[in-house]
Amino acid sequence: MMNPYDVLGVSPQADDGTVRSAYLDAIKRFPPERYPERFTAISEAYQALRDEKSRLHYELFDMQPGVDAPMEAVVQHFAWNERRTPPDFESLKRRLRECAGR
């Protein structure tokens, strides 16, 4: 399972209410008929974080690495991350020029 905090976009300090509203917001944006995989992941994440006991249980006893390699962690994290940030213009320019100079 993907890191449930990232799936719901909440911090480990979030209270029950925050987790629930993040969950409701997420399932509204990713309905099961259009995003079945994402919906399942959101539901699983909510089950893991729904109340203080579940969160503690997850923090203490979760044994799933979730991925097979560090880069896969990056890709998965990226895939679930709500915030995709474009590079600034200088960085974009540099990277385009790197492609041109290859």
Next chain:
Amino acid sequence: MGKKKNKKHKAMQKTRTAQPLERQAAEHLAAGRFRQAADAYKELFKKDPETYRSHLRASYEGLYKKRLQKGMVQEAAMVLEHIEKLAGNRPCAESIRLWCKRQQFAKAAQVAADVLGAADALPGQDAALAADALITAFDEMPRPSGLSEAVRCDLGRIQTALKAIAEKSYGLALEAIKPIGLRSIFISWKWLVKGLCAFYAHEDGKALAAFEKIPAGTVPGAFAATYARLLANNAGKEDATKEPAALEAACVAAGYEAIAPAIARADYLWKVQRFRDSHAHLMAALDSFPSASTGLERTLTQFYYNAVFEMPFEQAQKYIRHLADSAFCQKAGNPTERTWVQRTVALYTQAYSQADGEVMDRWEEFIGLHALVHGENPKVRALVYQRLGDFFATQAPEDMASPFFFARRRRKRPIFRNPELAQRFYEKSLLANPDDKDTQLSLIRFYETNGDDGKVNKLLDRLVRQFPGEKDVLFKAGQRCLERKALIKAMGYLEQALALDPMDKIVREAFIVACIKAAHNYASRRQAEKCRELLPRALDASDAHSDDFNRGRAYLYVRWAAFEEINGDSGRAAAMWAQAKAQRPGGETKLHYFYWIFARHYGAPSGSIKPSEDLVRKSLKAPVDVAIAVDFADTLLYAFRLPESDALLAGETKPIHRYIARAVELEMTRPQAKSIMAYALSDGCDSLDLVVACADNMLRCNPDDAFFRFYRYLAQQEVGLALTPQKEIKELKTLLQLAREQQENSVVTQVQKRLKELEAAGPFAQGDRPFGGIPDENDWNEDDGDDESIKALMNEFVPPARPASKPRHPKAKADSKKPSPPGPQQLELF
């Protein structure tokens, strides 16, 4: 000597005719041997410049690109001079590559402008090169001279759009590129802008579609490839040893530019199995690793500290020692790292250690460290102690000499790992958090399994007082009362639980069961009115037109009819029968067979049972009907749960069994075959020949049906006609694949277990059978129709001994800790 050779060589060259030389040159060019091609075409060019100019230029261009790719910039520049000379010293698009390689983007752009100005129409590749050069010059060459108005406008649009993307103004970017037409030399850039806007707006499908339109070999093509790779979700699975740069680029595209080199390196080290180095590299490179917060660092932390549970034993041992050294060998260690490591060590010890003391110590150390870092939290303490309680209350797996249903022996008393410690830790957990409902329910389950009825009742009474509005608690109390035959009390608890969650099928079923039992009690005592008061409440909770024997309304009416017969009211009984038939139109035989069995169980007068018995016997004499056979099988399977089923069904099951066996020869649907298989596998039936016949029937239609193929495999194993271990492994692997494809999860689990056993069995499992083994000619014994021969074989062959199973995977252990909701099989009506 040398001079002589050279002279001879030159003489030979002169004698060569143009034709073979041309052939050779063409071959070199086609094979990408550009230097040799250029040499040959140079010679031909001297003889006939017009014919061979384009060939020579193609050879030079190939050589030029090759040298550029290899980073031989000087050498490439020399080749470029030849190309330009051939082009009549006009501006040459190829020189753009050289300027870009030299990072002189302004010069590249000027060449591009010159090239575009010199020709009306450029070949596609040159146009794309020119477009790339104009864009990548950015503000170093804001207004290249010699460009047409259209090109100048499109160039400005793309540059505006790229700036807008960097400022997250995706709408503006899309607006800017709108006027760029399909024939524009910037069309690839338009697709790139579109793709990037879709990408950052999480419209992955649109982004991929746009990126796919960009031709490879261009700047936007190379830039888009990284994003496309991320979206295809395969970047992490690529071989890092082959494409570390691509991985780093993917990291950058994903928005992790600052840590991209560190992650790419850590990934490489991990993939070449240098796990400890990979962890150490990330520790050194990232300040915020390990992390207890959110974000990528947290995902990486979870990966690095949980990966040990997926590693082979020896590597896991080394890795965990490395983690402990990293966290605890420095005086000023990172507290977050120490907590993560201590947690991993405790979980690992629990999963693999045989020593109870060690498991306790590691968790106590974790609690101490956690309190030190995060402050004392009784809930953490309570959770850890509850886990330890569950761990010590784990029951040893049942002794199953055979994976099949035959010869299975169940223990009467459970064997706990350590019952004293289990109880002690549950109590410690409750001391730390007396309000923990789940720990109390776990302790109740432990007492129940241990047979401590007094403790169960006492704790349950307390729990009901403490949590009067909790469904789990009320359900548990109701179940307990049912077992103790305190039926009215059970109904009360279950009705309260049902009010809290009317959709819960299990609670509904338990409530109906309590009602039926209580109604039967009243009927037996001739308290007809009280009996009649209860059953409508059960009807309210029942399912209309359902074939479930407990929840189905039809069967509830049949039971009510039996109770009315006991009460001596045949008229009401007839009315109940009418209701039952209305609930199950066209399927009366099943109702009558159900009545025949259960009316006797309830003690209804025999006169009321006779018509049902006659109807069933008549059906048995009629030609076989698969649907009726399935009805019989279902009903018998349910009736086998009656405690006095042996006595009640004695002498009656044989004709039913023969009827079902005849039906198995006929064509049937898969669900029908599954029903019959369930009956055949039951303890009450215990018929290997029926299993084989049923499986064969289905496999004739679909030899790849995982469910039936698996039971046929088990049946063959059971009679001792085993495959060689190598063939067995092959068959099991095929079964596993089929079961996964067909989502037969129970088959997947069983096959995986058997495969693990075979792999753990060592050399015998690899095919070495020191004592010869059972002959495996033709793999299976295909002649499985002869019941007697199978029974004889069963008597002769002792089932092959199974190798000791490996310790369960920690994941499975962890899962088994979770209290599972009671399934329907736990509800005991009888």
